[in-house]
Amino acid sequence: MSKRIGFIGLGNMGSPMAINLHKAGFDVTVYNRTADKAKVLGEQGLQVAESLEDAVREKDVVITMLSNDEAVEQMIVGDGGVLDYMEAPTILVDMSTISPDTSCTLAEAAREMGITMVDAPVSGSTNAAESAGLVILYGGPRDVFDELAEMFAAMGKASLYFGENGSGSKAKLVINLLLGMTMQGISESLVLAEKFGLERTTVLDMMQQAAVSSPFLGFKRPSLETEAYPAAFALKHMHKDLGLVLEQARHNGSILPATAAAYQSYTAAMNHGLDEQDMAVVFAELLNQSGVSKK
Numbered sequence: 001m002s003k004r005i006g007f008i009g010l011g012n013m014g015s016p017m018a019i020n021l022h023k024a025g026f027d028v029t030v031y032n033r034t035a036d037k038a039k040v041l042g043e044q045g046l047q048v049a050e051s052l053e054d055a056v057r058e059k060d061v062v063i064t065m066l067s068n069d070e071a072v073e074q075m076i077v078g079d080g081g082v083l084d085y086m087e088a089p090t091i092l093v094d095m096s097t098i099s100p101d102t103s104c105t106l107a108e109a110a111r112e113m114g115i116t117m118v119d120a121p122v123s124g125s126t127n128a129a130e131s132a133g134l135v136i137l138y139g140g141p142r143d144v145f146d147e148l149a150e151m152f153a154a155m156g157k158a159s160l161y162f163g164e165n166g167s168g169s170k171a172k173l174v175i176n177l178l179l180g181m182t183m184q185g186i187s188e189s190l191v192l193a194e195k196f197g198l199e200r201t202t203v204l205d206m207m208q209q210a211a212v213s214s215p216f217l218g219f220k221r222p223s224l225e226t227e228a229y230p231a232a233f234a235l236k237h238m239h240k241d242l243g244l245v246l247e248q249a250r251h252n253g254s255i256l257p258a259t260a261a262a263y264q265s266y267t268a269a270m271n272h273g274l275d276e277q278d279m280a281v282v283f284a285e286l287l288n289q290s291g292v293s294k295k
């Protein structure tokens with residue numbers, strides 16, 4: 001019998017992930033705080049929970065894919081939250097990007113109730129979520145990782161086992177530090193190019209031919225060329241992630257001066273109301289600060 005999955009959080013990432021589980025033959029019931037997003041998936045054949053309880057009861061696995069620490073805490077240990085309804089042996093899999101400390105605290109709260117909770121955030125944006133091309137970064141018991149392999153394979157091209165609870169969340173901060181800095185680096189190069197008066201399209205051609213090119217640059221190129229930034233990965237989430245990186249660095253003594261500087265750019269963009277746009281909008285922020293007006 002295929003696993004019964006309760007999927008909570010149908011944002012830019014959660015919706016395509018839930019659809020891929022459904023397509024792979026899992027028995028998926030979806031729930032979202034804003035009910036309209038669940039209704040859309042109902043039209044595609046997924047079961048829509050009538051309540052959070054409905055999404056959690058009698059499931060083999062419950063997945064959460066939510067914005068940030070606050071949302072995950074509220075949903076899992078808040079009043080009327082997931083743990084109020086969950087019973088062993090259902091496994092709780094949080095795939096959101098949150099602090100490793102919060103992942104561990106929540107896993108402990110679950111453990112006290114006899115529930116196994118693991119962290120399994122993902123690398124890859126909406127395009128990877130849609131094509132089941134995510135990389136799943138796992139922290140938790142090894143035997144549970146093995147048990148969830150088929151489910152992860154329905155959403156991703158690879159699953160990586162990092163170790164005990166919190167390790168998946170740590171790995172996610174490692175990769176997103178690089179992502180945030182890459183966007184900052186591309187943006188700064190492009191700002192200099194604008195100031196030189198170089199043609200942006202030709203500069204992007206050069207970047208894509210150079211050794212520093214990356215698939216990421218290809219994904220973001222349309223936004224950088226047109227200065228339109230529909231959110232695949234909202235800037236507010238990258239701002240959150242770099243904040244989590246710096247918080248961890250404060251505790252463990254990592255010296256990350258360039259990350260701290262990049263965080264300032266993302267903060268400035270937040271201050272200017274760009275939070276809901278794609279993270280690539282940090283380029284627009286730097287252009288603006290450099291006195292270059294929108295084309």
Ligand SMILES: NC(=O)c1ccc[n+]([C@@H]2O[C@H](COP(=O)([O-])OP(=O)(O)OC[C@H]3O[C@@H](n4cnc5c(N)ncnc54)[C@H](OP(=O)(O)O)[C@@H]3O)[C@@H](O)[C@H]2O)c1
Binds near residue numbers: 012033068233
């Ligand atoms: N987008 C990406 O490229 C990407 C890539 C890798 C990882 N991530 C991470 O994956 C997670 C989800 O990202 P996303 O892009 O899908 O975000 P999103 O589009 O902003 O969706 C966020 C989801 O969280 C729910 N939510 C927020 N606050 C809540 C609360 N207090 N209670 C209940 N539900 C709440 C939202 O519900 P409503 O619909 O009701 O607002 C929505 O379902 C984030 O941690 C992000 O950092 C994103």
